[in-house]
Amino acid sequence: MGLKHGGFATDRGKLPVAGGRRSAGAALAVRLAAALLLGIALTALVRGVPVAGVPERLFDDLRIAVFAPSAPAREDIVILAVTEETLAGLPYRSPVDRGFLAELVDVLAARGVRAIGVDLLIDRPSEPAKDQALRARLGGLGVPVVMAGTLDPGAMSDGQRAYHQDFLDGLDQGFANLLRDPLDGVVRRLAVRRDGRDSFAAALAAAAGRPADSVPDTLAIDWSGRPDPATPAVARYPAAAAALLPPDWLAGRVALIGLDLSGTDRHRTPFDLAGRSLPGVTIHAHALAQLLDGRRLARAPLGLDAALSALAALAGIGLARLVLGWSAKLVLGALVATAMIAAAIAWHAAGGGLVTLTAPLAALAIGAGLEAGWAGRRLRAERRFIRDAFARYVSPAVVARLEADPGQLRLSGERRICTFLFTDLAGFTTLSEGLSATDLADLLNRYLDGLSACVLAHDGTVDKFVGDGMMAFFGAPLDQPDHADRAIACAAAIARYAEAFRRETAALGVGATRIGVYTGAAVVGNIGGSERFQFTAVGDAVNTAARLEQANGIFSTAVCVGDTTRAALVRTEGEHRLRPIGRLVLKGKRQPVAAFELVPEPAGPELVGDGPSLADPAAYDAAWQAMAEGRATAAAAFGALAAVVPEDPLVRYHARRLADGATDDLIALDRKGGTT
Secondary structure, eight states: OEEEETTEEEETTOOOOTTSOOOHHHHHHHHHHHHHHHHHHHHHHHHHOTTTTHHHHHHHHHHHHHHOOOOOOOSSEEEEEEOHHHHHTSSOSSSOOHHHHHHHHHHHHHTTOSEEEEESOOOSOOOHHHHHHHHHHHHSSSSOEEEEEOOOTTSSOHHHHHHHHHHTTTSEEEEOOOEEOTTTOOEEEEEOEETTEEBHHHHHHHHTTOOOTTSOSEEEOOOOOOSBTTBOSSEEEEGGGGGGSOGGGTTTSEEEEEEOBTTBSEEOOGGGGGTOOEEHHHHHHHHHHHHHHTOOOOBOOHHHHHHHHHHHHHHHHHHHHSSSOHHHHHHHHHHHHHHHHHHHHHHHHTTOOBOOOHHHHHHHHHHHHHHHHHTOGGGHHHHHHHHHHHHHHSHHHHHHHHHHOOOOOOOEEEEEEEEEEEEEETTHHHHHHTSOHHHHHHHHHHHHHHHHHHHHHTTOEEEEEETTEEEEEESOSSOOTTHHHHHHHHHHHHHHHHHHHHHHTGGGTOOOEEEEEEEEEEEEEEEEOSSSEEEEEESHHHHHHHHHHHHHHHHTOSEEEEHHHHHHOSOTTOSOOEEEEEEEEOTTOSSOEEEEEEOOOOOOTTSSSOOOOOOOHHHHHHHHHHHHTTOTTHHHHHHHHHHHOTTOHHHHHHHHHHHTTOOSSEEEBOTTSOBO
């Protein structure tokens, strides 16, 4: 019985073979030899030629990023990250404040860390006193310290290089340069040493007691797996919170200090496929973990890869010889290829190392294609179709799917008018020194829970907590036409709660809560890096609200409100009264901001005793108007008020200021919060 195809008829199983008819045994031997040679050639090509190995590296990246074997979280390494929140609390962004770094390494040394690695390039001076303090600390900590250097001659000018070498003279160094794949820029390998110098990770490993003397000059990075999707392989904490961490979270660990900022010192790694680009300090932490463990990236031996590729080629040949329609063969080939990929992923996830995938997948397709060519002229068109189908399916199709769907996180933001609220707890540093870590955490959690409840009760958004402080905003993500009113009401509620909390915990020395409120434009949305982002707001209005919160410390007030918030109030006949403070020239701003005090409410039944006596509103407004207009009578007016209500902090402040020679309501605040 013949099979009709293209006008020719052939008997099944009697396909012509190039070079004449061969015995079944000879044909099988030829196929076995061809499969073995094909497997060896493809494996050598993928593993030995960089360009040919690009698809394989993408497969490796996928397995590492998504299917890496789980492992316990590292207990010997910790990252102290300099984040945007950290920089927000420092006087300037760049370079990282040296005084802050000096205090940070002091804290780490006091907590008994095993070694300290500073992944920050010290290549230019800042404030001399702070520079000297940091250099003195680094040289006398009693804990091994490794500083980051660079091998890139273009990374620094001659002057920077001279300062860098002078500053680090006598300190251990390691170059922080990362090896990027020349074809796609992904960091997959570690330079252990170069030109007789150790890398940053290798120098840290040596400082921790594990020299890398017997390690090759370059290594494939064996990325540490996570215990679970929610837990990082290496613990990471904000650098600003180091002093608040329990001692056993740091003791005995190698501490790495480095940047974790969007767009700064971030690098492509295999984790990009899972939407997790990494900062340089995290890559160094993975490399350090590998050196401390003495691990190598596990990969199947060359012989095993070649054997698997030969078997795949045989499978392709067998698929081509099956008496099935082309669609059935294509589906079956897809199932075989899928099973090969799944088996390789499962093997890696179980800790068995990386098996080469592209060589056997290519061998599967090529074996099927060659068999189709050998099948003879009368079935050539059908075999070519199968070969083309396999060629479209196996490696190119998978790679295209990975490139088209890398799973990157989307970041976005929009400019909106919102009202921002900042809080701070006065005397928190002193309070923290007198309590145990457990008691301090419990107290702070109760306090911040109350603040959060106030914000949520007024439909606000709690942005973040920084130590004992909180940032919140109103008017986003949902539109709130009355966002200024909500913020003022929330500030009053926080003031009531905070005063009750202060009185309840008076024996512990809890101080007053200061609040700043300001309305203005800011960018609101998902902001951050592709690994770490949050719904937050950034802009001048945010900074102004923070400065107003700080201004309370000058005036001994509780709530300081900007003029833009007062102007944005919808319910002008509200229950809360604002009295003017003056025009404040805040740190970092040239134009003054008219500020108002949210007048404290009388003590309620939940509070014990009464608050401070305040000046009569009409009398205060008259005295303030005289001051604002620069009239000579203002000093006498405020002096008279101070004699009647000496407890009124704002009256007392203006009376003293006018007595010292001030003539109007313009108040310049210096960087330490005083006045000039």
